[in-house]
Amino acid sequence: MTGLYTRWALILGVTLLLAILTFQHYQQHLATLPMGTLLSSPPSSQPVRIQGMVKSGTLQGEVEQGQATFEFVDGPASLVVEYEGPPLENIRELKTLVLIGRWDSQNQVFKAQETALINNFGFVAAAYLVSVLGLGWMVFAMSQRVMVLFKEIKESKLYEPEADSLGYKE
C-alpha cells in the first residue's frame, strides 16, 4: 500500500516540478508585457516582448531586408518601433504581432530585433492538462484497484497463495 503512494507522490512531484518550470519559462520568455506598463515603468535594458498592431500608413523601410520603422499600437498606448533583424514577411500594416526588443527610453524608441507569432497559450495548457490528468487519473485508479483487490482476496478467508505473476506476490 505505502509503496503505491510513495511512487505516486514521486510522480506527482515530478509533474509539479515540470509544471512550475513551464510556468517560469512562460513568464520569462513567452509572456508579453502590456505596452502601458512598458511606457509608465520602463524596465532596465533587458529584452522584453510586447504585443500590438502595426498602425496603418506608418510602415517605412525595407521589410525584405529586415529594416523598418513603424508605429505600434496596443489599445490607447502607442510607440515608435525601429526593427532591425532577420527579414520577415510578418510585418505588414494592420498586422498584429509580438515584438522582442529593448526599450530605448532616451530616444523614446523601441528597438526590436525579432518578431513572434501571437499564441493563445490557453489551448496548449488545456491540451496538456486534459491528457496528463486523464492518463494519470486512469493509471492511478487502476493501480489502486489492484491494491484493493489484493487486499480483498487476502481478507476473504478462502485465500490461497497463487504462484504466478498475475496473482498475489510480495
Added chain:
Amino acid sequence: MPFFKTIRWVVWKDLISEWRTRETMSSMLFFALIVILVFSFSFSMDQDAARQLIAGIIWVAFTFTGIIGLGKSFTSELQNDCLESLQMSPAPKGAIYLGKTAANFLFMLSVEILLFPLFVLFFNLDVIEAVGTLLIIFFLATLGLSAVGTLFSALTVQIRAREVMLPVLLLPLAVPVMIAAVEATRGALSGDPFSFYSQWIQLLTIFDIIFTVVSFWLFEFILDS
C-alpha cells in the same frame, strides 16, 4: 448439395412465415411511411432543396426500416427455442447465415421498392432515366446492410437490451454503405453521367463481398456452445 438445400430451406421457411403474418413487412412499411411524412414536414422543401437532401432522406428511412426488419429476423427464432434447434442442427452454419441474409435482403429490398414511388410522389422527383441505376444501387446497398445486419441481429438476439444494441453496433459499421449509397443515389437522381458516381458502386460491391465473406465465417462462432 446439403449446403444449398439448407439455404433454400431457411429462405423458404422465412418467406412462408412472413407471407402468413406479413408482420415484419407491414411494420417496416408503416414505419418508413411515418419517417417519410416526418421528413417532409420537418423540411418544407422546394425542388432544388429536395434534390440536395433527398438521397440522404431516402437512405436514413431505408436504414432505419431495415433495422426494424433485421431486429425481427432473429427474435422470431426465439419462439419455442428454435434458435437452439438451428444451433444443434447438423446443417452448415454458414448456409443458415446465407439463408437468413437472403431472406432479410428480400424483405428490405421489397420494402424499398414499394416505398420508392412514394418518395417520387411526395418530393416531386424526376427519375425516369435513373430507375435502372437506382435499382442497382438499392440492390448493392441493401445487400451490404443485410450482410452485416444479419450477423449483428444474431449477435444481439440473446443479450439484454437487444432493441437498442442492434442499431448501436450496426450503424457505426454501416458508415461506408451509407456514404456510398447516398452519394451514388444523389448522383443518379441529379442526372450525372454514370462515370461520376461509378466509384461508389464499386465501393458498395467491395464492401458487400468483404462483409459477406467475413460474416459467413464469423457466424459459426455466434451459434457456438
Added chain:
Amino acid sequence: MINRIIRQIQRYKGWFGGGAALCIFLGLYTGLLASPPDYYQGELVRIMYVHVPLAHTSTLAYSVLFGGSIWYLWKRDPLVDNMCQASASICALFTALALITGSIWAKPTWNTWWTWDPRLVSFTVLLLILGGYLMLRRLVDDPVRGGRYAAILAIVGGIDLPIIKFSVEWWRTLHQPMSFSTRGVSISEDILIPLTLMSIGCWLLFAYMVMVRTQILYLTELLHAKKGRLLSQTHFSQTTP
C-alpha cells in the same frame, strides 16, 4: 503459448511503467521547455507532442484488440479475452483524449472545433465501436459468450475501420478540395525529438496499462472464484443419497 508469454511479460510490467514515466517526463520536458516553437504553428505545435502519440497509441491499442480477438476465437484462452477487454477500455480512453486534444488544436489553427476530416470521422467511429464493445460485454449474462460476441464485433470493426477512413476520404475530396493539411509541413529534428519520446512513452504506458488492467480483470475473476467456491461448497455438501 500466448498465455505463457502474457504471464512472463507481466512479471516485468514495473519496467514498462517506469520506462513510460521516464519517457513521458523527458518528452514533456523537451516538448514544453527545450524545443523551439514551430515556424508556422508557433507554440501550438506543442499540442502535437501529446496529440499525435495519443492517436498513434489508440491505433496500436485497436490492433492489439483485433489480433487478440482473432486469437481468442481460435484458441479460446480466457487470459487473451481479458487482455482484449483491457485494451478496449484503454483504447477508448486514448481515442477520446486524442479527439479532445485534436479539437483543442483545431480551434486556433482552423478556427473550428470540429471538421469532417477523414481522420476525425474514423476516430469518432472507432470511439463509437469501442463504446458498443464495452456495452456489449456488460449486457451478456454468460461471460464466455460475451467474450466471443465481443471478439466478433472487434474483428468486424477492425476490418471496417480502414474502409470507413477510405470512404470518408473519398467523400471529402469529392465535395471540396482538402483546404488544409492535417499535420505540420515538414518534420524537423526539433519536433522529432519530443514526438519520438512521447510516442515511445505512450506505447510503454499503453503496454503497462493493459497489463495492469488484465491483472485487475484476472484478480476480479479470482475473487469471484473464491466466492463461487464457497457457493459450490454449499451446493456440493447437499446430502447425498
Added chain:
Amino acid sequence: MIAIQVNSLSKAYGFYRIFEDLSFDVHPGECFALFGPNGAGKTTLLRILATLQAPSHGQFTIFGQDGVAQKDTVREIIMLIAHGSHLYDELSATENLQFALGLRGQAPSPPQIKRALDRTGIGAFADLKIRQFSAGMKKRLDFAKTILAQPQLLLLDEPYNALDHAGVAITNQLIQETLDRAGTVFMTTHDRDKATQIATRGGILKGGHLHLLSSEQLTTDAIF
C-alpha cells in the same frame, strides 16, 4: 460401440460449479433415466450431451465421436426433445416436419409424414398452424419428428411434462420402438413412476455427483 461415454465431465458457470467429475457409460439399446432435484444440473448435463453447451472439463463421446471436437458428426446422429418445442408458429405441422428434416438433409415423402403424424395421434391436424397447437400436441409433433429422423441417440428433457395419459403411453411406446431398433434414449425426469415403466437404467444427480442405479434399484423405493 458405447452409445454415450462420459469421462470425468465437469461444468461450471463462471466459477459456480454445477457438477464435477462425472463418468458413466450408456450402451446402445438402453434407456437411461436421469433423476435429481431442481437445480442439480440435469438439464445442463443433457444440453452438454446435445452439444448445446460446452463442458468446462472432461470429454464425452457419442457413438465414438468426440462431443466437442466432432460436434457436426454428433449432431447428425442425435436428436433432442426439450422444453421449447423447436417448432415455428406460422408453419403447419407438415411444413415444420419438412423444415426440420430438411436441415438434417432428409426429404420425407408426404405418405411418410402422414404416417408419422398418425402414429403420434395428430394426423388430423397436419395442416394446422402450430400457433393453434396445445403444448401436448407440440410434444407429439416433436415425437413425430424423431419417428422420421430415426436418430441413433434420442435425448429427452422432461418428456412427460404437458402430456395426458394417452400421451405418456405413446411416449413410452415410441421410446420402446427406438430401443427396439437399437437406438439409445437418455432422458431427464423427475416423474419416477412414468420413467421406471420404460427405463432400463438410471442415475440420480445430486450435490454435483451422479449415483448410478441398476434396473432393479430403479423399482425399489428406498433409494429415492
